[in-house]
Amino acid sequence: xxxxxVIILCLLLAGCGRLIPDAPGPTPYYPAQPGGAPQTPVRPAxxxxxxxxxxxxxxxxxxxxxxxxxxxxxxxxxxxxxxSPTPDRVNSATCGLTDAGVLGADYGxxxxxxxxxxxxxxxxxxxxxVWRRQSVEPAAREILGSDVVQIEHMGVYACRGVxxxxxxxxRASAHSRAAALDFSGVRLRDGRRITxxxxxxxxxxxxxxxxxxxxxxxxxxxxxxxPDYNAxxxxxxxxxxxxxxxxx
Numbered sequence: 001x002x003x004x005x006v007i008i009l010c011l012l013l014a015g016c017g018r019l020i021p022d023a024p025g026p027t028p029y030y031p032a033q034p035g036g037a038p039q040t041p042v043r044p045a046x047x048x049x050x051x052x053x054x055x056x057x058x059x060x061x062x063x064x065x066x067x068x069x070x071x072x073x074x075x076x077x078x079x080x081x082x083x084s085p086t087p088d089r090v091n092s093a094t095c096g097l098t099d100a101g102v103l104g105a106d107y108g109x110x111x112x113x114x115x116x117x118x119x120x121x122x123x124x125x126x127x128x129x130v131w132r133r134q135s136v137e138p139a140a141r142e143i144l145g146s147d148v149v150q151i152e153h154m155g156v157y158a159c160r161g162v163x164x165x166x167x168x169x170x171r172a173s174a175h176s177r178a179a180a181l182d183f184s185g186v187r188l189r190d191g192r193r194i195t196x197x198x199x200x201x202x203x204x205x206x207x208x209x210x211x212x213x214x215x216x217x218x219x220x221x222x223x224x225x226x227p228d229y230n231a232x233x234x235x236x237x238x239x240x241x242x243x244x245x246x247x248x
């Protein structure tokens with residue numbers, strides 16, 4: 001027969017519910033509070049890189065601010081960008097997700113991604129947030145006289161090789177790591193739709209807008225490829241948040 005202390009301990013444990021967290025993650029630090037005040041978790045503060053104007057040092061600052069997943073998530077949270085980390089996974093030898101998550105609404109902007117809730121690396125989410133706030137939106141207001149309400153894209157995560165004029169190569173694309181976004185255009189508040197496919201080479205204000213955000217994107221992303229690069233990119237800007245430095 002079990003002793004009374006053992007029975008009481010079993011009942012207490014049974015009433016506690018599940019003791020193992022549903023998802024692995026760091027244990028938050030709760031500092032001691034004087035006077036019995038409620039304890040609150042300490043979150044690392046962002047550096048403010050997402051709200052800083054684009055200049056020659058933007059790419060390097062982004063690299064430092066997103067050096068770890070924790071730092072990167074802190075940057076996004078501090079800037080009111082919704083980002084939900086997802087578990088790492090391996091789909092093949094050259095395809096998988098590391099330090100990735102779902103980019104949701106950015107509550108510091110009017111522009112929303114379409115399609116929305118897209119999976120990408122946290123580093124790409126931070127770069128997209130800088131580009132959206134500091135390049136796409138102000139360029140549209142200045143050149144086109146209207147706010148951007150929708151940023152249209154062709155996707156991020158795809159298990160494939162790098163595409164060339166001759167087809168795909170054996171080298172894995174940054175898309176296979178969810179580290180590149182294919183931007184196709186924007187929709188403005190006044191109803192106009194600006195696309196890379198239709199407005200890149202016309203010499204119009206729409207073309208000037210697209211060229212400007214390409215050029216400014218080169219200070220934010222590691223690789224930016226446009227219709228000026230090759231025919232494969234006739235309808236989009238390839239925006240890659242990795243260390244390679246190529247802009248065309």
